[in-house]
Amino acid sequence: MISSFLLCPGRGAYTKTELGTLHHLEERLGNEGKELLDALEKRRAELDPDFPSLRDLDRAENFRPGLHLIGRNASALIFACTLLDERLHRSKAETNVIGGNSLGFYSALVLSGALDPLSGLRLISTMAKLQEKGPKGGQILWTLMEEDWSWSSKRKATLERVLKELNRTDPEASLRVSIYLGGHVVIAGSESGIRNLMAALPPIKLGKRTFPFRLAFHGPFHNPLLKPIAEEAMKELSDLPFKRPRIPLIDGRGYVWSPLWSDPEKLRHYTLWTQVTETFDFTSTLRVGIREFATAAIFCLAPGSSLRAPLGHVESWLTKGSPFPFRP
16 A cells, blocks of 8 residues: 555635535445544534534535635534545555644644544634634735746745835734745734735736635634634643644644654644644645655545645645745
8 A cells, every 4th residue: 555645624625616525525435434424513513503514514505605614614614524535545545644734734633643533623613613702814815936836036025025014014913924835825914914915915817816815714823813812722622632643743833743752732732822823834744744754645635625736836846956935
């Protein structure tokens, strides 16, 4: 069986085109899929009794952004799809290392064995619930890429200049790079900061997309604004049963949590505090996974294909020996 590197998607992965993904995965897995999803549905009903079931969301006639993209629905849907897809993956390849982007790190915790599935769902539900009451703000996506996948030092300089100026004129903007995403960057900040940033960055057309654009229903994730959320999470989830992972787990710094020596309490602190309030460097997750583990295959788990572009960017730079936009 071939070796593989698994990647778990973050918020925004479940879109209109993914409607029905969970149902499809459950059918393909048969009884195993039904039993896992039944357990997740039962736990979700306990955690979020006023919210629709995952099956009802997934089998809805139409995709409704105001329903499907809100935190407690989107996060749980993506988490469930990822867990079921990993069960299918087991017949294709051996998993040697796991990583995830943003929310996907929570899924990766479960797939690595650091948390059980029901505790993972509790983690996701609790974080989404806390963020609903947290500081207002959002995220935008910006690109440093050219059409040939080389990165633009001019755009990098523009972004750094704009961020410095907007943070100077509005000290409460808290505009920071939220996620390094291959040739793209996600910026998080306060509501006023995001509005000003959208107006200040020049529009860029790349393929079918125009940058910058605001990510719908996203808060100021991976940003110091979320320190109050992290404080509450540390209290509410102090009993979450973290363990050493069974499979090497790469976090949002490119650090590898090894089955041999990882400290579960340090993993708890990273999960509930560090990656909540600091930049999530998914580019380094990819770079370390590709370079250090050299697996025969890399799989982007369901739903969606949002991780394929940053994966392609990083693989291209490593193959060509190109420098990275923000990291060596």
